[in-house]
Amino acid sequence: MEIGIIGTGSVGMLCAAYLAKEHIVTVYTRRKEQSDLINEKGIILIHGDQKTTVKDVKARSGKDFKEPLLIIAVKQYQLGDVLPLLKETKERKNLLFLQNGMSHIPMLESLEGHNVYIGSVEHGSLKTGDATVAHTGAGVIKVGSLFPDQPPLTLTDLHSERFPFEAARNWKESHSRKLLANAVINPLTALLKVKNGELTENPHYSRMAKSVFKEASGILGITDENAEWEKVMEICRRTAENRSSMLRDTEAGRKTEIDGIIGYLLDEAKKQNTRVPLLEFLYHAVKGGEKE
Amino acid sequence: MEIGIIGTGSVGMLCAAYLAKEHIVTVYTRRKEQSDLINEKGIILIHGDQKTTVKDVKARSGKDFKEPLLIIAVKQYQLGDVLPLLKETKERKNLLFLQNGMSHIPMLESLEGHNVYIGSVEHGSLKTGDATVAHTGAGVIKVGSLFPDQPPLTLTDLHSERFPFEAARNWKESHSRKLLANAVINPLTALLKVKNGELTENPHYSRMAKSVFKEASGILGITDENAEWEKVMEICRRTAENRSSMLRDTEAGRKTEIDGIIGYLLDEAKKQNTRVPLLEFLYHAVKGGEKE
Structure with a gap:
């Protein structure tokens, strides 16, 4: 073909x-x-x-x-x-x-x-x-x-x-789950400047990841939260040595995918009339670091 | 003497x-x-x-x-x-x-x-x-x-x-106001790795600062929020070129004052039965970066 x-x-x-x-x-x-x-x-x-x-x-x-x-x-x-x-x-x-x-x-x-x-x-x-x-x-x-x-x-x-x-x-569901993992791993690793593995290994960073996960999964309507959280942590373990694309983009002063990931969740939260203070905080943290 | x-x-x-x-x-x-x-x-x-x-x-x-x-x-x-x-x-x-x-x-x-x-x-x-x-x-x-x-x-x-x-x-009041400024400026500059001035100059970082300010001033029972917010921003402008003590401690891998500042606010929030997701997030962000 x-x-x-x-x-x-x-x-x-x-x-x-x-x-x-x-x-x-x-x-x-x-x-x-x-x-x-x-x-x-x-x-x-x-x-x-x-x-x-x-x-x-x-x-x-x-x-x-x-x-x-x-x-x-x-x-x-x-x-x-x-x-x-x-x-x-x-x-x-x-x-x-x-x-x-x-x-x-x-x-x-x-x-x-x-x-x-x-x-x-x-x-x-x-x-x-x-x-x-x-x-x-x-x-x-x-x-x-x-x-x-x-x-x-x-x-x-x-x-x-x-x-x-x-x-x-159901592509929307698999896309949602991918988005959820991205929403947790990408902005946090970019902000904290750590490899993916740190989100499971450092108990403080795990707590942060869990809080972000909860806001994002609420917006996406994920029902089996425990299983999904385990999957996100499993990705972090499997890619422990990786530096996420958003971390690399941030460090190189490039534009990031924050609008497509957290920006989307913020729009959804607005439609659902739900407060997501951490997602908002993360959005500005990454966005503020993008070079114009 | x-x-x-x-x-x-x-x-x-x-x-x-x-x-x-x-x-x-x-x-x-x-x-x-x-x-x-x-x-x-x-x-x-x-x-x-x-x-x-x-x-x-x-x-x-x-x-x-x-x-x-x-x-x-x-x-x-x-x-x-x-x-x-x-x-x-x-x-x-x-x-x-x-x-x-x-x-x-x-x-x-x-x-x-x-x-x-x-x-x-x-x-x-x-x-x-x-x-x-x-x-x-x-x-x-x-x-x-x-x-x-x-x-x-x-x-x-x-x-x-x-x-x-x-x-x-009223030493408690002046100490509260000092604590409020510290709670906004110190952990954010440490996390974002920026000088104090960035919190007023970068609109995304200002948004983050304002959100942290709101949670902290709520816990401290600050009534004249607008005036106090202006004071915090004034400190950032006056010390624009300074790297905060928490940023310096974090970069040198030293213990920080996060427990005395954000830790105190988290304890107070617990007593007041108030949710402070951003303060909790900031606490773990700084604490997770401290070398044991």
Whole structure:
């Protein structure tokens, strides 16, 4: 199958590296230097001690997406640049969106000319160079349909043992659970400047994580709170040595995904007329550290 | 007058340097190297561009406090070492306590054999070496009596224009207001790793400060909230370039004064049966960063 991947952050590059084994993959970059580099040297995929160079990837810095399946892997706050281009596309396409958070979902409803799929990425990945990505945690991508009347995405085409895809009967639920974990781990690690593991190992930080968890799970209407809390702590243990993406973004003075994650929860809290003082506090803590 | 000063942090050294001009001052240090250094070289007082060496200070590392007025300038969490020694002292003395926070006040009630005074230090000071202190902000020390039936401290003896003392009609109130400013400025600057000025200059950090202020002023029963908030912001502006003591303690991996400040407010909130989620969050954020 011909697959276009828009966005070459860690998730886009991870998808490209794995899917290129079975498919004709084109990645769309913003910068020409990056597409030149990928065309020349391929993508280097690091997994544990293994280093594979994936040569069969084309890269383009253009914006005429022609593949029948497009995987959109830009950050939530970059969708504003991409959505107009997708709307103009005349041919009906399968569009798989892989953003964190939920605040972009309403925007996607304007894409009714296409089949729109929402994916939750549960992989650990880290971009370590313009053409290098590390697969730091084995996971899965759970996929659901945005519009109820569209055909489901044929995941058997994409699925492989090392890079699994799974149908999400209820994408909103799996996205909510992903959002919940992100809401706890990302802003706290960014604020405290600690690795993920500290949130389970340091009893004071665990208390903070639990308080944030409670506000967020209340807003998301999570019913099995104990089981879900255990899952969040399990993620922290499994990724103990990882520095979260928000911590890395904060330290590098980059824009973070705080609006898509905590910003979304604040909007929901407002609709539900619920007070969430800690989420508000965390929002401003991270937002205040972003360089303008 | 003979004055003993127990504790040679920035406040103790500041008092020693100013009071030695008119009085016979002995400072009590914990480490012999420090008392040797002060005996040999005096205390260096930095004020703006001026650098004065105060030679007329004696230093001792012993623990037999013989002066009729003792100024106790150790941190709140070090009082446990000092109070038993003061209790044993047979002669009735004037004891002036200069700790931040309020959590130590109940402990002082066991000193009924002495006259006990509580002072609120509103100076900016910074210890930059074992015998060097910078006076970074002009202020005052407000003094009140702990026991209602004891004579007030004769402040005219201590007072000078450059180092003023003032009677606090209601020491609890001036201590509460000091505590309120400390509760907002200290933990937030320590957590966000910013200078005091950022709390007024960065609108996101101001929002955080305001939320913390509201919880703390509620617990302290501050009625003129707007005026008091303005005072806290004024302190941030006046000390914009300062790094708070808690930020410095946190960065150096030292114990902080969080228990005396936020810990006290949490105890009060419990007594008042009031929820203070942000104060609790801040407490754990700072406490979790203290090295054991």
